[in-house]
Amino acid sequence: MAGTxxxxxxxxxxxxxxxxxxxxxxxxxxxxxxxxxxLAWLIIAVFAPFLAPYDPIKVNVTDSLIPPGGAHWxxxxxxxxxxxxxxxxxxxxxxxxxxxxxxxxxxxGTSVGLAAxxxxxxFDLFIMRGIDALLAFPALILAIAITSALGPQIQNxxxxxxxxxxxxxxRLTRGQVLAVRAREYIVAARTxxxxxxxxVMRHIFPNIMNALIVQATxxxxxxxxxxxxxxxxxxxxxxxxxxxxxxxxxSQRYLxxxxxxxxxxxxxxxxxxxxxxxxxxxxxxxxxDPRLRRSG
Amino acid sequence: MTTYILRRLVxxxxxxxxxxxxxxxxxxxSPADPVLVFAGEERDPAALAAIRKDLGLDQPLPVQYVAWLxxxxxxxxxxxxxxxxxxxxxILERLPATFELGLAALTISITFALVVGILxxxxxxxxxxxxxxxxxxxxxxxxxxxxxxxxxLLFAYVIPGHxxxxxxxxxxxxxxxENLRRLVxxxxxxxxxSLAVNLRQVRSSLLDVFGQEYVRTARAKGLRExxxxxxxxxxxxxxxxxxxxxxxxxxxxxxxVITETIFSWPGVGRLVVQAIPSNDYPVVQGVVLxxxxxxxxxxxxxxxxxxxxxxxxxxxxxxx
Numbered sequence: 001m002a003g004t005x006x007x008x009x010x011x012x013x014x015x016x017x018x019x020x021x022x023x024x025x026x027x028x029x030x031x032x033x034x035x036x037x038x039l040a041w042l043i044i045a046v047f048a049p050f051l052a053p054y055d056p057i058k059v060n061v062t063d064s065l066i067p068p069g070g071a072h073w074x075x076x077x078x079x080x081x082x083x084x085x086x087x088x089x090x091x092x093x094x095x096x097x098x099x100x101x102x103x104x105x106x107x108x109g110t111s112v113g114l115a116a117x118x119x120x121x122x123f124d125l126f127i128m129r130g131i132d133a134l135l136a137f138p139a140l141i142l143a144i145a146i147t148s149a150l151g152p153q154i155q156n157x158x159x160x161x162x163x164x165x166x167x168x169x170x171r172l173t174r175g176q177v178l179a180v181r182a183r184e185y186i187v188a189a190r191t192x193x194x195x196x197x198x199x200v201m202r203h204i205f206p207n208i209m210n211a212l213i214v215q216a217t218x219x220x221x222x223x224x225x226x227x228x229x230x231x232x233x234x235x236x237x238x239x240x241x242x243x244x245x246x247x248x249x250x251s252q253r254y255l256x257x258x259x260x261x262x263x264x265x266x267x268x269x270x271x272x273x274x275x276x277x278x279x280x281x282x283x284x285x286x287x288x289d290p291r292l293r294r295s296g
Numbered sequence: 297m298t299t300y301i302l303r304r305l306v307x308x309x310x311x312x313x314x315x316x317x318x319x320x321x322x323x324x325x326s327p328a329d330p331v332l333v334f335a336g337e338e339r340d341p342a343a344l345a346a347i348r349k350d351l352g353l354d355q356p357l358p359v360q361y362v363a364w365l366x367x368x369x370x371x372x373x374x375x376x377x378x379x380x381x382x383x384x385x386x387i388l389e390r391l392p393a394t395f396e397l398g399l400a401a402l403t404i405s406i407t408f409a410l411v412v413g414i415l416x417x418x419x420x421x422x423x424x425x426x427x428x429x430x431x432x433x434x435x436x437x438x439x440x441x442x443x444x445x446x447x448x449l450l451f452a453y454v455i456p457g458h459x460x461x462x463x464x465x466x467x468x469x470x471x472x473x474e475n476l477r478r479l480v481x482x483x484x485x486x487x488x489x490s491l492a493v494n495l496r497q498v499r500s501s502l503l504d505v506f507g508q509e510y511v512r513t514a515r516a517k518g519l520r521e522x523x524x525x526x527x528x529x530x531x532x533x534x535x536x537x538x539x540x541x542x543x544x545x546x547x548x549x550x551x552x553v554i555t556e557t558i559f560s561w562p563g564v565g566r567l568v569v570q571a572i573p574s575n576d577y578p579v580v581q582g583v584v585l586x587x588x589x590x591x592x593x594x595x596x597x598x599x600x601x602x603x604x605x606x607x608x609x610x611x612x613x614x615x616x
Binding site: 129130134229233234251252263266267271279 | 310314323436454462573583592
């Protein structure tokens with residue numbers, strides 16, 4: 001080997017990152033599929049005013065109950081409103097409820113879990129009994145009870161679903177904190193005089209981020225389903241504003257006339273959105289937490 | 297075992313106490329004045345004050361809570377604002393319909409989950425496995441109310457012969473055949489969500505058990521595959537499934553709200569949905585409380601069952 005030179009290709013760091021990202025995605029096709037569906041719905045929700053072909057609430061009785069076709073891809077309802085446009089605008093409600101309620105659950109649940117896990121003692125005991133009490137309710141029943149008490153509005157649906165989501169984050173975070181609390185680097189940080197807040201935010205929180213990302217993705221799927229269920233029961237946005245669950249409920253009265261397209265559009269929309277988040281969440285869980293992959 | 301059950305019951309007390317506070321507080325969160333709801337058209341201030349006093353709403357909140365809790369533990373959940381019927385009576389009247397629907401859904405869910413889950417695990421990566429994985433993923437993502445509507449559309453209107461009616465209920469005591477005919481679609485709708493979860497659990501539990509040494513030993517000594525699966529693997533694989541079925545009881549309770557609404561099934565779920573628009577909060581409160589308590593008790597029952605099925609688990613010495 002003496003005297004020979006081996007050419008070394010010095011790749012750019014950005015090339016390596018791109019290459020490893022492509023390699024990672026190729027090995028995780030579920031992430032590509034789930035991510036693409038989620039991204040598509042996010043784009044539709046953000047750009048609904050530009051993408052929707054018609055005004056979703058404008059009544060046009062001359063166009064009522066038109067089956068899917070060239071002018072109206074998903075048909076029209078009894079008031080002549082374009083189903084596709086209502087589905088596109090409805091995605092704003094579903095995704096915003098999903099994102100905001102998950103943020104409420106994530107923020108409150110994680111804070112409670114971090115505090116309970118780190119502080120321990122009586123605080124942990126009391127706060128976790130409260131979380132147990134929340135878990136004692138079937139999730140949707142609790143969401144229905146909260147929304148019906150606060151009033152049927154989209155903001156209240158967000159709050160209700162957010163509250164229902166709190167226990168999952170609190171228990172997950174507390175468990176993770178208990179697992180890392182006794183590790184050497186936490187003891188070392190405490191020894192050198194780091195404040196509890198700094199230890200929690202700088203040393204514990206980054207360690208539980210992956211688990212929280214997975215939980216948040218899966219919880220968004222639940223939140224979209226829960227919002228659709230609340231809207232179906234009349235506890236979400238009120239007519240004439242479009243909402244997937246409410247539109248399915250409204251379509252029920254035309255089932256006997258075989259006007260199937262009124263419910264199929266929003267139904268498929270809920271299914272694909274929930275499927276996308278579930279698929280992405282499962283793929284993220286496999287990718288970010290190998291222990292779960294082995295046990296699952 | 298007895299010590300464990302007693303300990304669990306004692307631990308349930310503070311949680312149940314917090315649950316009752318939550319249920320009581322929920323009703324008081326409502327911006328609508330319950331007195332106005334109860335009074336209907338009546339707007340005379342003196343009459344309204346009398347109603348407020350009669351309902352005990354002129355008392356401080358802690359006093360109201362204690363009075364409500366005292367009555368609730370005796371089975372008195374108040375009266376409906378709409379028809380003045382006792383809430384406990386209204387719930388008891390509708391409980392058999394909900395129970396029948398829930399039981400049918402659970403039976404469908406467990407039967408299919410066991411059959412398809414076993415086939416799927418035994419014939420891993422086969423067409424059956426692929427199909428069951430797809431059904432699982434679709435089942436957890438498919439909204440039950442949309443599935444219900446699709447089933448109504450197909451079986452009540454599109455397929456000739458109108459195999460199943462689009463909704464309604466006939467008591468079992470009146471006409472068994474008609475009762476079962478009307479039960480099929482709502483039970484199938486309610487079963488789908490939990491079927492998906494149960495199927496996934498049966499499959500993954502069996503696959504875990506297939507990797508265990510005693511299963512390898514059973515195969516090595518020449519036992520038939522059927523004996524290995526049924527006699528050796530399945531018994532142990534079903535232990536986690538029992539827990540999951542317990543959790544599914546919660547899903548069945550909440551799913552009943554939606555399913556009963558779609559199929560006009562006169563159960564407890566429909567009772568609460570009908571109470572919401574008229575701010576009939578004693579009914580909402582009563583149903584939420586009964587659901588939470590049922591869920592807590594079913595969880596306890598499952599934990600006890602778990603200890604009974606699996607002799608390796610000794611709760612008497614375990615810290616709760």
